[in-house]
Amino acid sequence: MDVLRALAETEPTPYWLADPAAPEPAAALTGLISCDLAVVGGGYTGLWTALRAKERDPSLDVVLLEADIAGGAASGRNGGFCSASLTHGLGNGLARWPGEMPTLERLGRENLDGIEATLRRYGIDCEFERTGELDVATEDWQLAELAALAKEAAAVGRKLELLDDGAVRAEVGSPTYRGGLWDRDGVAMVHPAKLAWGLRQACLTAGVRVFERTPVRSVEDDDGRLRLRTPYGSAVAAQVALGTGGFPAPLRRLRHFIAPVYDYVLVTEPLSAAQLASIGWRNRQGVGDSGNQFHYYRLTADNRVLWGGYDAIYHYGGAVRAELERRPETFAMLARHFFTTFPQLPDVRFSHAWGGVIDTCSRFCAFYGTAHGGRLAYAAGYTGLGVGATRFGADVMLDLLSGTETERTRLAMVRSRPVPFPPEPLRYGVVQLTRWSLARADRRQGRRNLWLRALDAFGVGFDS
Ligand SMILES: Cc1cc2nc3c(=O)[nH]c(=O)nc-3n(C[C@H](O)[C@H](O)[C@H](O)COP(=O)(O)OP(=O)(O)OC[C@H]3O[C@@H](n4cnc5c(N)ncnc54)[C@H](O)[C@@H]3O)c2cc1C
Numbered sequence: 001m002d003v004l005r006a007l008a009e010t011e012p013t014p015y016w017l018a019d020p021a022a023p024e025p026a027a028a029l030t031g032l033i034s035c036d037l038a039v040v041g042g043g044y045t046g047l048w049t050a051l052r053a054k055e056r057d058p059s060l061d062v063v064l065l066e067a068d069i070a071g072g073a074a075s076g077r078n079g080g081f082c083s084a085s086l087t088h089g090l091g092n093g094l095a096r097w098p099g100e101m102p103t104l105e106r107l108g109r110e111n112l113d114g115i116e117a118t119l120r121r122y123g124i125d126c127e128f129e130r131t132g133e134l135d136v137a138t139e140d141w142q143l144a145e146l147a148a149l150a151k152e153a154a155a156v157g158r159k160l161e162l163l164d165d166g167a168v169r170a171e172v173g174s175p176t177y178r179g180g181l182w183d184r185d186g187v188a189m190v191h192p193a194k195l196a197w198g199l200r201q202a203c204l205t206a207g208v209r210v211f212e213r214t215p216v217r218s219v220e221d222d223d224g225r226l227r228l229r230t231p232y233g234s235a236v237a238a239q240v241a242l243g244t245g246g247f248p249a250p251l252r253r254l255r256h257f258i259a260p261v262y263d264y265v266l267v268t269e270p271l272s273a274a275q276l277a278s279i280g281w282r283n284r285q286g287v288g289d290s291g292n293q294f295h296y297y298r299l300t301a302d303n304r305v306l307w308g309g310y311d312a313i314y315h316y317g318g319a320v321r322a323e324l325e326r327r328p329e330t331f332a333m334l335a336r337h338f339f340t341t342f343p344q345l346p347d348v349r350f351s352h353a354w355g356g357v358i359d360t361c362s363r364f365c366a367f368y369g370t371a372h373g374g375r376l377a378y379a380a381g382y383t384g385l386g387v388g389a390t391r392f393g394a395d396v397m398l399d400l401l402s403g404t405e406t407e408r409t410r411l412a413m414v415r416s417r418p419v420p421f422p423p424e425p426l427r428y429g430v431v432q433l434t435r436w437s438l439a440r441a442d443r444r445q446g447r448r449n450l451w452l453r454a455l456d457a458f459g460v461g462f463d464s
Contacts (some may be wrong), residue, residue, distance in 0.1 A: 014077035015352035016193035042066030043075035045243025048394035071196025088279035088364035124198030212290035246359035265308030271273035
């Protein structure tokens with residue numbers, strides 16, 4: 001295995017976004033327009049919100065304003081694990097809202113089924129494969145945690161299958177596995193950019209006016225409506241929905257709750273039939289390992305391996321810049337970890353490597369709210385598990401804007417907020433200390449130090 005050779009010809013761009021199916025960007029907004037609902041951000045959150053709004057009321061005049069290109073940020077460059085979980089995993093949900101979990105699990109399942117039905121209805125081909133996910137243990141302490149989770153899952157009506165080392169390696173052949181937990185249908189694999197582009201097209205077909213390369217600089221009250229200022233024009237809207245992910249939101253109060261964190265991914269060249277046979281992987285599940293610092297990996301439609309995660313990098317001051325999407329030391333580390341997991345693939349080369357920004361919050365799953373007297377709603381903080389949950393977030397925002405209580409808006413998960421991050425320079429120090437402690441716990445059979453135990457006691461943490 002030669003990491004430098006494996007990365008020598010790697011394109012430092014997102015594999016998914018390099019697809020010829022990429023649409024031509026729409027024109028930027030110029031001049032003054034008015035509308036019923038202005039959606040800010042063209043990731044999944046914004047696209048689902050615009051589409052769901054038109055589905056609720058086709059006569060609504062909906063405008064979508066995207067700073068760059070729709071799906072160009074996290075939504076078009078992620079791992080493509082589309083999970084039913086609304087809580088960044090079952091364990092996190094059970095720790096925070098144990099009594100609500102049966103409802104959250106049902107709503108999450110309905111949400112994933114709803115995504116599948118939407119893809120069929122609009123003819124969106126995003127390589128959707130409902131393969132499930134295999135969480136693998138590479139250390140004995142992780143196996144014990146997976147076994148405990150299987151029991152807790154059963155108590156809320158979820159069937160997760162615990163596999164021993166032989167059974168898990170029969171699924172995916174890595175000598176590092178000690179066991180695993182298989183969720184057979186709660187997760188689907190998607191081509192993330194094709195999902196975003198398909199939703200964008202569905203929005204256009206439904207009559208949403210989409211403006212790209214149109215950053216919203218400010219949102220201000222304007223005589224009972226809201227005025228959104230952009231570089232070459234303004235939109236005046238009765239209501240606004242914000243889906244700006246890990247970017248600095250035009251609503252300043254959100255910035256206390258979100259830390260933009262970079263997550264990185266490699267993609268290999270397509271595996272040959274013999275290479276694929278050496279791993280097995282006939283059920284094509286998504287795979288995640290179970291440390292605090294974890295990898296996630298999956299097959300693409302043409303049998304490349306997407307391999308990402310582990311490092312979650314926060315930059316001082318919450319910096320979000322294009323050059324931070326390339327991190328050679330993380331790419332090299334990910335490649336080393338790949339070859340440790342799959343030593344039977346020493347000659348594999350990586351075709352693409354990239355990073356993207358995640359909207360991390362201290363409770364790891366999205367939070368919701370309103371501002372400007374209920375005329376603006378927001379959903380943010382998906383912390384690395386938003387491919388599926390953003391559709392639910394879109395519905396929550398539309399419920400909040402409608403002013404009518406629903407099953408969703410009554411949820412404690414929806415009504416509560418995460419603990420805010422402290423301001424800089426404390427924020428940077430706290431994140432680094434937490435990352436160091438998590439890495440240390442991984443080296444010490446999962447044992448959590450005093451700092452992590454204190455954070456656990458306050459229900460806060462750092463994850464990706
Ligand atoms: C490398 C990586 C891997 C991931 N893997 C997975 C995975 O496998 N499964 C999973 O569930 N989740 C994963 N995620 C997370 C997932 O991609 C996100 O949770 C999800 O895409 C969030 O969607 P969003 O629309 O809220 O944010 P984004 O996709 O970030 O979209 C926000 C959009 O708002 C725009 N914007 C920002 N500010 C403004 C403004 N002022 N005016 C106009 N537009 C603005 C941005 O340009 C951007 O297009 C991953 C993320 C990354 C980065």
